[in-house]
Amino acid sequence: MIVTRFAPSPTGFLHIGSARTALFNWLFARHHRGRFLLRIEDTDRARSTDAAVAAIFEGLTWLGLDWDGDALFQFARAERHAAVARDLLAAGKAYHCFCTPAELEAMREQAKAEGRPVRYDGRWRDRDPKEAPPGVKPVIRFKAPREGATVIRDLVQGDVTVANEQLDDLIILRADGTPTYNWSVVVDDHDMGITHVIRGDDHLTNAFRQTQLYIACGYSLPQFAHIPLIHGPDGAKLSKRHGALGVEAYRDMGYLPEALRNYLLRLGWSHGDDEIIPTAQAIEWFNLESVGRSPSRMDFAKLEHVNGVYMRQSADASLAEAAAPFLAKVAGRALTEMDLAKFAAAMPSLKERTKTLVELAENAGFIVATRPIEPIEAAAKQLGPEAVPILRQLRERLSTVDPWSAAATEAAVRALTEQTGLKLGKVAQPLRAAMTGRTVSPPVFDVLAVLGREESLGRLDDAIRRLN
RNA sequence: GACCCCAUCGUCUAGCCCGGUCUAGGACGCCACCCUUUCAAGGUGAAAACACGGGUUCGAAUCCCGUUGGGGUCGCCA
Numbered sequence: 001m002i003v004t005r006f007a008p009s010p011t012g013f014l015h016i017g018s019a020r021t022a023l024f025n026w027l028f029a030r031h032h033r034g035r036f037l038l039r040i041e042d043t044d045r046a047r048s049t050d051a052a053v054a055a056i057f058e059g060l061t062w063l064g065l066d067w068d069g070d071a072l073f074q075f076a077r078a079e080r081h082a083a084v085a086r087d088l089l090a091a092g093k094a095y096h097c098f099c100t101p102a103e104l105e106a107m108r109e110q111a112k113a114e115g116r117p118v119r120y121d122g123r124w125r126d127r128d129p130k131e132a133p134p135g136v137k138p139v140i141r142f143k144a145p146r147e148g149a150t151v152i153r154d155l156v157q158g159d160v161t162v163a164n165e166q167l168d169d170l171i172i173l174r175a176d177g178t179p180t181y182n183w184s185v186v187v188d189d190h191d192m193g194i195t196h197v198i199r200g201d202d203h204l205t206n207a208f209r210q211t212q213l214y215i216a217c218g219y220s221l222p223q224f225a226h227i228p229l230i231h232g233p234d235g236a237k238l239s240k241r242h243g244a245l246g247v248e249a250y251r252d253m254g255y256l257p258e259a260l261r262n263y264l265l266r267l268g269w270s271h272g273d274d275e276i277i278p279t280a281q282a283i284e285w286f287n288l289e290s291v292g293r294s295p296s297r298m299d300f301a302k303l304e305h306v307n308g309v310y311m312r313q314s315a316d317a318s319l320a321e322a323a324a325p326f327l328a329k330v331a332g333r334a335l336t337e338m339d340l341a342k343f344a345a346a347m348p349s350l351k352e353r354t355k356t357l358v359e360l361a362e363n364a365g366f367i368v369a370t371r372p373i374e375p376i377e378a379a380a381k382q383l384g385p386e387a388v389p390i391l392r393q394l395r396e397r398l399s400t401v402d403p404w405s406a407a408a409t410e411a412a413v414r415a416l417t418e419q420t421g422l423k424l425g426k427v428a429q430p431l432r433a434a435m436t437g438r439t440v441s442p443p444v445f446d447v448l449a450v451l452g453r454e455e456s457l458g459r460l461d462d463a464i465r466r467l468n
Numbered sequence: 469g470a471c472c473c474c475a476u477c478g479u480c481u482a483g484c485c486c487g488g489u490c491u492a493g494g495a496c497g498c499c500a501c502c503c504u505u506u507c508a509a510g511g512u513g514a515a516a517a518c519a520c521g522g523g524u525u526c527g528a529a530u531c532c533c534g535u536u537g538g539g540g541u542c543g544c545c546a
Contacts, residue, residue, distance in 0.1 A: 009546045044545055101544065108543090117470045118542055139544055157473070166471055166542095174544040181546045205472070205541045225474090228539085233479080235538065264479095266495090270481055273494040292481080294474045295539060302480065302496045312509075353508035363507090411503090428505035440507045 003195045006060075006067070007074075007185070009041040010052035013246025014059030016298075017200060017230045017238060020264040024227060025198045027265070027286040037192060038067035042075045043184055059247040063257050064279070072192070074184055081179035081187050084217065085140050086170050093216045094172060096138035097124040120170040135150045140173035142183075144212055152207045153194075155225040155288040162208050170209055186210050190219040198288070201226035203416030225288045228295040230270055235297060254326060254357030259310035263303045267296045276309055302330065308355040316347035319360075326361035331368035342367045346450040349442035366436035366447060371455075372462035373437040382433035390422070390430050390468050395460045398448075404456075406449040414443070434463035 004025040008018050012191055028034035040056065042048040060067065088094040097120075099107075125143060132138065144167050151161040172183035177348070181189070185206075189197060197207075204226045214221050232238045250260055262277055271277065271285045305337045309320060313433070320343045327343060328335050335343075343350075343364055354360040366373075375383055383391075397412045413431070417424050432444045435456065448456050 083490055162472065171544055202540055266480065273482065275495050297479060299479050302522060307497055424505045432506065444505065
């Protein structure tokens with residue numbers, strides 16, 4: 001049974017890079033019909049917040065990444081971590097270190113100044129605890145092997161080896177008795193039966209120390225898979241300006257969760273030339289072997305494209321539902337049943353020309369606009385004095401159309417152009433401007449149909465009146 | 469600085485492990501054209517890459533070494 005986990009620390013929003021890590025873990029577990037667990041790493045009491053925990057839950061839920069069982073809060077297991085640390089101490093595989101933080105800091109400074117590697121020198125490793133300075137509460141350090149090498153057989157990075165002399169004796173239990181990250185991770189991953197640790201490759205060096213800890217504890221090693229980080233468009237670390245945002249920010253920008261999943265999946269993973277990969281297909285295909293080893297850059301243009309594809313594939317009703325909050329924002333008021341009905345009716349032509357829900361709602365603004373519509377500058381140009389005769393004829397023709405439909409109104413307008421010899425564009429543009437207050441919109445006859453006879457004729461009247 | 473990792477079009481990538489089928493394929497973006505009531509979508513086409521230098525080999529994007537460039541890590545944070 002394959003067991004993966006996503007283990008974020010609740011110190012901020014659910015970062016987009018973390019979301020991808022969660023996605024890979026989820027996909028891997030679902031592919032193997034295993035379990036995907038969630039562990040909240042809240043051992044840093046000062047920085048962990050309830051709001052961040054909520055953001056993680058909400059972000060994962062929105063993304064559709066469901067976890068198995070209840071989320072485990074790591075801090076609740078502090079006593080267990082301490083107990084195992086004491087076992088290690090009793091077994092002589094760990095020791096008390098009485099260095100003060102200030103002393104450690106000085107050690108680092110000096111090493112840096114002398115150009116030496118920054119490492120704990122092991123001064124309490126073999127020293128008699130009786131020599132301990134008074135009043136200093138000790139930490140527990142792991143007695144790391146000093147000879148040989150540690151190798152991790154990473155499913156993505158391949159075999160990576162580091163000489164043990166590069167690693168120092170890390171602290172596993174702080175002076176206050178709480179566990180440090182590398183320690184609690186090892187104990188928890190073991191206790192939770194995690195078989196595959198899939199995480200960002202910023203953890204690769206942690207994997208060496210954790211491997212030593214696993215061995216010292218007599219635990220069997222999980223499989224590691226360190227996936228490359230996501231960079232900003234400039235190749236540097238993803239910054240806020242570049243999109244290092246929480247997933248809720250992507251939601252607010254109008255991206256569909258399934259589209260974001262697809263985009264994130266293709267960042268660093270591929271399946272031949274396939275680009276649009278629905279989730280069910282992704283679960284079937286996902287594997288760790290096809291995860292690349294080089295970092296990839298965030299590309300909003302591609303994300304938008306993928307989102308557009310998913311929007312066009314979405315059912316009109318569900319798209320309207322997803323976009324309703326965005327439309328309400330454009331309207332500046334709560335939507336009525338009628339608004340929603342029109343929105344859904346306009347969806348086929350609306351979704352064809354947008355890439356995000358925000359854009360979709362903006363383009364649907366004509367639906368919730370109230371008369372008289374104030375045209376934007378470019379549209380106002382279409383509604384100049386020279387447009388008056390056209391608008392009048394339009395008004396006259398359209399008023400006789402019955403029943404009211406896109407096809408019927410189009411037939412009426414086309415008849416008009418044939419009679420007058422005017423090009424369709426000459427007539428359609430002013431009509432569009434009158435209906436939507438803009439120069440760009442869905443096909444104008446669709447707009448007419450969605451708006452209905454009364455509203456359409458009313459808007460036409462408004463435009464004519466406006467010129468008098 | 470030390471250690472580790474990475475390196476194919478601007479971007480995401482296929483190909484690399486198992487050298488020849490690669491005059492390096494796809495996608496996004498960009499440009500042109502077609503379609504067209506606007507804008508899109510769609511269609512067609514174009515420009516665009518094996519970081520560099522050495523090897524190995526009959527032959528290298530593919531294997532080896534080095535250089536350069538980029539990234540990650542070096543906390544009583546996670």
